[in-house]
Amino acid sequence: DAERLEDEIRRMDGASYGRYRSLGGDWDFGGFTLTVERVQADPFAPPSRLLVRIPADTAGLPGHAWLDPVRRRATADHLARRARRVLKGTRSRIDAGGQQVIDRSSCQIREGGIHLRLGVELPGHGRRVDARGAVRELCGTVPDLVDAVVWEALDAAEATAFADVVEDAVALRARLAGLGLVAFVADGAVLPRASGVSDLPMRGAVPFASPESLRVTVSLPHRGEVTGMGIPEGVTLIVGGGFHGKSTLLHALERGVYEHVPGDGRELVATRSDAVKIRAEEGRRVERTDVSAFVRNLPTGADTRDFSTDNASGSTSQAANIAEAIEAGTSVLLVDEDTTATNLMVRDARMQELVHGDREPLTPFVDLVRPLRRDHGVSTVLVMGASGDYFDVADHVVMLDAYRARDVTEQARTLAAPRRDAGFPAPAHRVADPASVDDTARGRSRIKRRDMDVLTFGETDIDLRHIAQLVDPAQVVGLGLALRLLARERLLDGRRTVAEALDLLDARLDAEGVTCLGGGHPGDYAFVRRQEVAAALNRLRTLEVRD
Ligand code: ADP
Ligand code: MG
CATH class of the missing domain: 3.30.1460 (Yope Regulator; Chain: A,)
Structure with missing residues (x-):
């Protein structure tokens, strides 16, 4: 031919x-x-x-x-x-x-x-x-x-070495739960990137070194024994002066849900595969989400167990992001003070004097991290250099000092004070109306991406800028196709909860691989986690949740 x-x-x-x-x-x-x-x-x-x-x-x-x-x-x-x-x-x-x-x-x-x-x-x-x-x-x-x-x-050698690195990372991640860890950062890992717009490793960076008290040895199929810092389940605080590498560590943990290519520096940084980065996201839409753990008695009188808005504030958006992450399924929240709503994170004693409980609708996160762990099994890794309030609730405190990690848990504990415990109600499980998830525009399927920022889904645009763990442009199309599959193949059938529909999607992806999403779509697409699929669904401005 x-x-x-x-x-x-x-x-x-x-x-x-x-x-x-x-x-x-x-x-x-x-x-x-x-x-x-x-x-x-x-x-x-x-x-x-x-x-x-x-x-x-x-x-x-x-x-x-x-x-x-x-x-x-x-x-x-x-x-x-x-x-x-x-x-x-x-x-x-x-x-x-x-x-x-x-x-x-x-x-x-x-x-x-x-x-x-x-x-x-x-x-x-x-x-x-x-x-x-x-x-x-x-x-x-x-x-x-x-x-x-x-x-x-x-030419087996290079391809084999590549697959060995990936297999080791997968094996490492699979070991985390059994070791009681939410993440592992290998000694010698290179965490910082070449620049704010490059994901390549920084040259001449200070390689990661674990503090002895948190050092864990893991045996991997190809590399054999590796040592590194194990971040235990519970509440872990990352502290340190500005510019000492806190956010860099947290970013590496965000990406630790993926495997990295040989030479990246993060090959042996692994985070539980369901970890979710949480941030404030002013202006996002929220559709009938239970944010009552964080927000009560709004001046508008709105019921915060069933909260909707087309334009969330910093704090309500962050509260919704947490509630939705738990709804989609997660065992670890990753939070950085640089991208949070301050009033949702802390409230100091003097402000409590001035603005009394009944005037302040917000329960700060510091009162909720422990209940989250106790009642829902959700751990938190939090970067916080600005407030010591979290000493009261942290199980472990890691200080970054000129990019070197030190365990300062004992010192922080001597500064801690008792704290009230707020309790964290189980977030509601919502049922989405499949008709509100529609990829058609002028009678045809329309799923398109604009860079990594926007997914055009049917007649609407979904703003993805603040979904931190999307890493590849092809994943944006993957998200659109996953939403389409949820609706068209009735995984969302008007009765199942969002989480149940995501279970079915996971099963399909597991069994068939990413091409189960394709359905005749001509372009390139890549795998997306259920956490990102849920995030995109929740940002779809046409989404309707049923009673
Ligand atoms: P923080 O959040 O503590 O203020 P960042 O994580 O933003 O600090 O890091 C500050 C700067 O230091 C960034 O430019 C980052 O690339 C660089 N950096 C971080 N970790 C290292 C390291 N291990 N070696 C060299 N430079 C680093
Ligand atoms: Mg920072």
Whole structure:
């Protein structure tokens, strides 16, 4: 078929651009199959979409590279990165990862075969077919890519090392609960990044070193024994002067729900997979969420067990974020003073003198972290350099001093005072109206992303800027597809709670991998956790919750 494809393209040279459409379908190249899945309407439209399927006997992947689901994901991720390098300087592109290793639609391994999804800008002279250019791309670049990817797959050493690193990180995370930990930061880890806009490691950074009292040794399948700081379940406070590395540590913990590529510096930073970063998010919408643990007796008289607003304040948005994280399912909250609403975090004695309990609708988080742990099993890791109030409730206090961690729990304890215990009512489990989760716009599905900030879902835009644990643009599309699946396939059926629907989604993702989200979507997408799916659902401005 390769020659037939070349002939076909040459025959359309100079014809109107729309003739490219006749290339749609399968082309058997012998060692692989090229499927032209979608052809752009003109040279300026989004790229055409290709699927390249390399069967197992050509791919020659050794069993250890793909039989296990973790290694399969790692190998696919590695091959996508290789493919991206090969395609540099061509008209074709493949979606591949940043510093995290995430299941993505652009490269999948099936029964030992490799599936690659590419975007290609079919060349035109104005609005006419440029046959030479198209032949070069489809009959040159694509077979070259297949050669390079297959060669890489066979070049076992690098791919194996990559998968080993990923497998170790997964194993480390799996050990946390059994060790009574919410996170682990290996000695020697490099936490700071090159800059505020780069996720690459900082050069010359002070490597992480664990304080002896929190040091834990873990045995991993490939690296063997590693030591590092284990952050125990409970309430852990991270203190220290400004600029001493507190937020950097917390950011690393946020990202610790993902695996990182070799050389990243955070390969052996692992956080419980359900950990959620909490922050204030003024202006967000809230749909019938129970924020009564934090907010009571509003001057408006609103019932805060069933609280809605189109424009939340800093404190109510943060309260809703916590309630919704618990509803979606989490065992760890990650909180940084830099991005919280102060009045929800602390209230000092003098302010309590001046503004009495019945005038102040807010219960500060400091009175709720212990009940959260006791009543709901939710631990908290909190960065707080500005107030000692949290000494009263912390199980562990870690001080960062010029980027070095010290255990200062004992000193902090001598400064602690008894505190009242507020109690934390179980947040309500809501039932969403599936009709209010609609991806159609003008009769067609519309799921699009604007950078990492906005997901266009049907007729509405979802603001994702403050969902801290989204790390990859393809995840934005993944979120849209997950919402669509929830509604269209009736996981949200008007009776199940949001959490129950997310359980079903998890089961699908577990069994089928990320491509269960696809449903004919032409673009690239990547895995998203249920916590981010819930976050997107809760920010959907059309969402309606039933009684
Ligand atoms: P804090 O939250 O305590 O004010 P940050 O975490 O924001 O401090 O860190 C302050 C600066 O120090 C940042 O520019 C960060 O990149 C840098 N930094 C953090 N950790 C390290 C480290 N281990 N080695 C070198 N620089 C670091
Ligand atoms: Mg900070």
